[in-house]
Amino acid sequence: MPDVLDRTVGPFALAPTTVPDERAARRTLLDQVARLESELSQLFCSTWPRTHMPRPQVAGRGGGPRLLSLEELEELRDELAGRVADARRALSDRTWVEEQNRRLIEEMLLEPERHKWVRVSHEDIGEPGCKHWHVRPRWSFIGMLMGWWRVVISSGCPLAT
């Protein structure tokens, strides 16, 4: 037994003599890339019309359109998966903040005196447009002194100049 364990073999004695077929692996990787690209597109569309969201970009491999090697396909798949996860996390964080802002608007409308000068815009709740809710005193200083607060809703975007 020790003879067998100790037997030395040449460096290439155990190397396979056939080249492994990459086809199945390549097909799987291409399918995964397609699915991840689809998810990335969906996430990108979900972020619209929000601005200031990180753009999940995956750089090209360089060299124009070409048949990528197995390693490059794996790298591409991993990078896409990373970007999809990042984008999903960023969107989730953002929608959580927007939900809090929606709740804040409801609280402002119910009890304006407890949210003096608070202002929430459409952008803060992930909607397009320039509308905003602003807690302001009724009749300026008199309202401030008397505690008469109300929510003023803007009428929209200013006209383009």
Added chain:
Amino acid sequence: MSELDLVDGWVEPELAEEFPQLSLVHARVEVHPGPSPREVKQRLRMLADRYTGGKVVHMRQDPVPWAYRVFSRQVGIDPDTDRTPVEGVALRRLKHGGLRSENVVDDALTIAIAETGVPLIALDAECVDGDLGLRLARSGETLGDARPLSARQLVIADGQRPVAVVLGEVGEDAGVTPTTERMILCALGVKGVPRISLEEALWCAAETLYT
């Protein structure tokens, strides 16, 4: 307009194995390059009016543009940097506030791409030698005289040389010029794009050329 004679281009086996539904459909058409007639300019204007920011953003989820985005990604291109042709048209529309008329050939391609989402190119039929098809670039090959191609780059080629890069530029020695009389319209098909879309794109471009 007479019937278009649609021809299926050949696809190199290695490429066909990697992308089983990759195809190239082409058709020869007579052409008189020059400024676009009023009807074509009018059609470009109407087409431009159909674009909105929201539509452009959501375009990437439509089946045909999405299929080309996926193919771009699979061949190592970032479709957010090197736009697919249909997204390129949409972006041009947003940047310039309209689709500017260039000449009847380019306008016909723009209209067909925008209407169908299928990338099209036009080649001078006199400069194409043999059947057209898709293959991988060979070591040391160039597009035209000067543009070097990287090894295993996807190209549209005739029997002799590459004439265009897939989803990219056309070689300067194969493109349409003001003296061209016959040209070849080529439509690239990828997985997820039905053949009828390719045919529709070719018909749309040919119809515009004969307006």
